[in-house]
Amino acid sequence: MKLLFKRTLFAFVLVFSSFFISHSVEAIGLSPAEVKINNITNGMSVKKTVFLSRENAADEQAYRVKVSGEGSKYLSFPEQYVRFTRGANSSAFNFFVSPVAAPNGLYHVILDFEGVPVDEKGNPNESSVSVMPGVALVLTFEVTDQEIKNFSVSTVYVENSEVGQPVVFYFDGINGGNVDAKPEKIVVKMTSQSDPSDTRQVEIPGSELEAVAPSQTSKITFSYKNPLKEGTYYANVQIYADGKIIREQSKIVVTIFPPGTMSQAANFSALELNDVEFSLGEYVKIVGKIENTGNIPIEPTFYVEILKDEKIIDVLRANPKILLRNQNTDFELNYQITEPGDYTAQAHFEYGINKTEKKTAEFFVKTEVQPSYYIGYVVVGLIVLLLLVLIIKKIIRKDEDYDDYEDDEDYDDEEESNSSGQQDNNGGPKFVA
Structure with missing residues (x-):
């Protein structure tokens, strides 16, 4: 009962403080002001996004995030600050709720966004104290060990x-x-x-x-x-x-x-690689960005030709995706390098009867081999070597056992011979030729 009373009281304080802070400050807004997550399990990670807004967008601003509450240790943030660039009226803030070994029950956390000064480049002063009013977010999440479908x-x-x-x-x-x-x-x-x-x-x-x-x-x-x-x-x-x-x-x-009334159109905006120099065995990640700029949905397919010495050596194809009007997305393909040299990735999209323009990106492959490239062969080689050693040891052991067996046979024959001689000397019958 005491624990229940404490949790209820804490939740009331959080909600009240959030209401007071968000309504007493006009400099910054928060949407939503309260987030609830039901039926989260240990080992699960839930991403949530809130938006901070402001009326005056003339200057750059930054807000530091501070958390408090019994469930705060289960929160993580890709960024510790919310930044407003000059001219921006809103900024998104992402956080993750990831309980680990948390007891079942209801948890309450409050996230305070405190204004801090920024330098000429818009970077927050991490050592400063809060100098601007902020706003608070109330987070409530429930941990359970039951699988729930909803x-x-x-x-x-x-x-x-x-x-x-x-x-x-x-x-x-x-x-x-x-x-x-x-x-x-x-x-x-x-x-x-x-x-x-x-x-x-x-x-x-x-x-x-x-x-x-x-x-x-x-x-x-x-x-x-x-x-x-x-x-x-x-x-x-x-x-x-x-x-x-x-x-x-x-x-x-x-x-x-009728055909042609609503034209399909798309913009192949960018072709990107994860690097420009690779080692043998590494994977090249090829990303194509496309936006539907037409009047109807499209279903584009991403194609990439890999060229070496101006010759096509491979063609990659990604599964198609449906894009609504004004929607954009990224397509990703991976290609493993097996030979050194200069390469070119030449890509385009196809949708309906249309094709986008082609874009190219060049990359270079060094002669050095990544250690992980041959790790499979090394493991197989070690296994084969181990088997050979075991077989050889078994053969040697069999030979030793056979030699021991022959020595035992010789010893038994010698014992029998000695026994016969002793019987003659003790008065046994003698045979004369």
Whole structure:
């Protein structure tokens, strides 16, 4: 009872102090001001993001993060400061909640964002005391040792399309549990508005859908790829999870335009490598960045040609991804180097009947071999050597045992001979030839 009273009192103090701080200070705002995480388990890590905002963006500012509360030791931060660049009205702050060996129960933490002075380059003065008013975030999280499933979805949206192009749907997947979750399947029925008898249905399996991490919300996209004629259609969508329909939405209006009405367009913005010089056996990470700049969703595929001495020696291909309008993403491929020399990675994207321009990135491979490259061969060699040693030792032991056996036989024969001689000398019968 005392522990429960202390935790309740502490939670009240945190909420009250957060309310007081956030409402008594007008210089900076926080959204959301309170974060709750349910059903987190030990060994799990949940990422959360909050946004700090300000009205006056004329100067650069920095805010130091301080934490207090019984669960503060389970928090980690990629950055210890929130920085506002000149002209920026908001700044994101990420933190992770990662309990380890934490007892089951409810934990309360308060995160104080304290303003600190910055130098000419906008870097915070780490040794200074707080000189500007700040704001506080109240965090509450519950630790449990039970596996909990709690998955739901938001309203389903659709993008208009044109003849010959897929129809793309999307919705938010909300995972309130502590295990990965996604729909088991999605059933889509398309009915022509002008001819209700023209009905087509497809089923999208869960294997084609992205999973949502525990305590996270993320966008899930899927596409209806059966060809549709020009016209207006009603879409009926059924989303299944745990063997039942968790959401059904009907009469979603979809318009299919003539070919070319809604142009597809994309911008291949950058091609990046993780380095420009490598050793034999290392992997080159090749990243292509693309943005959908057209009026309809696209499904680009990333291609990379590896050239050496101006000849193509390999072609890499990444799995396609669906991009909504104004959405951007990164594609990543890895290539292991087996020969030294100068190389060129030549990349492009393909979507629909379109191709982006090609971009190139050069890299050099040294003759030195990374120790890890031959580690597999070394291990196999050691195993073979060990087996040979064991076999040789076994053969030698057999030879020694055989020699010992022959020595024993000779010894037994000698003993028998001696015994016979002793019998003759003791008055036994003598045989004369």
